[in-house]
Amino acid sequence: MPPCVNERARPDVRYPDAFKDYDDDQNTHQSMVGFLSRLWMDAPKNSFLFLATANPDGSKWREHVVRASTVKADLNRLLHKYSRWDHNLYFGVNPFSQDRRQKEFALPTSLGWCDMDDSDPKAYRPLPSHLWETSPNRFQALWLWDTEHDVEEAERFSRSLADRYGGDAGWTITKMLRIPGSVNHKPHYDEPFVKLISQNWNTVSERPKLTSDKGRNHGVSSQPQDMNPYAHDRLDVLRKYRAKLSASARTVIRHNRVMAPDRSKWIFVMVTELFEAGATIDEIASVVWSSAYFLDKYGQNRTALERQVSNIICKIGDQNGR
Secondary structure, eight states: OOSOOTTOOOOOTSSTTTTTTTOOHHHHHHHHHHHHHHTTTTTTTEEEEEEEEEOTHHHHHHHHEEGGGGHHHHHHHHHHOOTTTTTTEEESSBBSSSOHHHHHHOOOEEEEEEEETTTTTGGGOOOOOOEEETTTTEEEEEEEEEEEEHHHHHHHHHHHHHHTTTTOOOOOOOOOEETTTTTTTTTTTOOOOOEEEEOOOOBOOOOOOOOOOOOHHHHHGGGGGGOTSSOOHHHHHHHHGGSSSHHHHHHHOOSSSSSSSSHHHHHHHHHHHHHHOOOOHHHHHHHTTOOOOHHHHHHHHHHHHHHHHHHHHHOOOOOOOO
16 A cells, blocks of 8 residues: 555544544444545535445446435435445535536535546645545545635546546546445455545645646537446347447347457447447446446446546547537
């Protein structure tokens, strides 16, 4: 585990034993509730926040509303109901005016966020306020800005952090991250704890230098962050668009096991042809998520799904001038 990246990091003073023992359910539960409660303490009282849970194999993604007016009660209820030992646990970073996690309802925020993936946390400027390790040498982080930003501005700062320092493409206002103290149940890991590496509740006045918008298509690239890979049945989507798909695309969508070389090629073909046929983001995600070619290459990895679908659609949109 890397050293703390921020020398000023300190525990939450109101929870002096925060994340003291990841094996201790009582301490960890209290720590998760304390961390999220303090993170969301400035959310408008009539706003909505979100937790998400998924089965250990990544199936049955569920989103749960947390009311800003009853944060601690809602968190206690949900974290008791959905044990970290039996579920992957996530939280939405930002508040919304309605009980739907959609950009159109997003409220201004004083937070920045980044799924750092396997990039170096010490390279980021400014350094993150909160940093946690989601799996061996993979990190996620938050920044506590000293002023509130509107949705577009907040996204630009978070996108610039990812672009400039090698983070993942998931920079939209609807972003969800793993909860520190939870367990990562991805099958190719040995169920590691999501460990908080550093936390600093002082606000940050410095901002990352903005990267250029050139080559980006916000209307296309932002949508995959709301994708639901369980919204549709793969074969139902195939039947709906089959007349607009090539014979090869129809064939690989039907496959229940890998029967053709170059998995990346066929993932690209499925996403491209479905997108050009007019399929929705949820329909595309549902096909790719259950595809033998995606599962064989990435397993049940939602981050990989979001990255692949987002990048391919963004590339298509740029090529088509969309």
